[in-house]
Amino acid sequence: MDLKLWTDELRQLVNVDCGTGTIEGVAQVADILASMWAKEGWQCEKVDLGSAVGPGVLVTNKPHATHFDVLLIGHLDTVFPAGTVAQRPMSQDETRIYGPGSSDMKSGLLNILWAMRGMEKSDLQRLSIAVAMNPDEETGSVHSHQWLGELAERSRHVLVCEAARADGSLVNARKGLAGYELTFTGVAAHAGNDPEKGRSAVTALAHSILAINALADPERGTTLNVGVVSGGDASNIVASWAKAEVDLRFWENSEDERVNRALLDLCETGFMEGVTTTITRLNHKPAMAINAQTEALMKIVERAGEEEGVAISWKAVGGGSDANYTSALGIPTLDGFGPIGAGFHSPAEYLEIASVEPRIRLLRRVVSML
Structure with missing residues (x-):
């Protein structure tokens, strides 16, 4: 392949x-990619997902x-704010490329294009292939997960092209x-x-942190993190308001149900007399779990790796991706x-330059075997 062009x-x-x-900026990236795909003769469609986010792209x-x-x-x-590119645009040394989104996940998007560029004409005639690029994965795909789910339900397999792990592993569970x-x-x-006339929202928040932490189950991999707190107006005023943001992670969807129910009950009961608590779920992704269909797809990938000389290993990771949504729909992902x-x-953030070409070949081979 022409690594310089890539x-x-x-x-x-x-x-x-x-x-x-x-x-x-998201729209600009969408335009660049749509133009690249159009030059290859693929059908490109911009997808309006609402005014709160940029467009999706379906190819x-x-x-x-x-x-x-x-x-x-x-x-x-x-995840990076405006101005990041001016501070640290893309750069590279002999082995790695650096820059905002270089591995998460601009290189993955580009590898999809390059894998399809090199597909045999017979495979392209035989296979029906769709590429979905969404604008809001980093904030939970709130506006795009329904669109992705509808596409997944029309698909036999789903391959998400987030970066491989640092040790080269692919991801089979999240x-x-x-x-x-x-x-x-x-x-x-x-x-x-x-002071006796006040009811401190900050004190209630403090009590809530202890109660929320107690819902964790480390042995099952269920964790909760109260990561952002705010409240009160001045140190000489009993606080009338406070807010907290909580992150929940789980391997088992039954744990999600347990903790969600417990949080709702705790907030309804309240954490301190005279202080009311309301709770809003901001985002949600079900666990990506391995099943028999996933294992069958893993075997295809392993065979593809053997044919392409690419070592295949698997890893379960704590971070979520759009694979969580499609896997939960029962689509092998x-x-x-x-x-x-x-x-x-x-x-x-970095990507390993030496991994680019083998991973393009691997993806192409996997798609050709489906």
């Missing part, structure tokens, strides 16, 4: 600020197909996740003159088909 194309994608909330080799042999998924957005916001409403009072990378969501 790198030049990646630079076009990385050097655009496209955090989920930078809608114009297919068979525009009139009602079902797909495989759905390839990647996301257009990153923790589910849920995000919550708790709002506490108390009664303000002068902290010196009339695997993840991690992008180049090898690490340092996601940080300035240290």
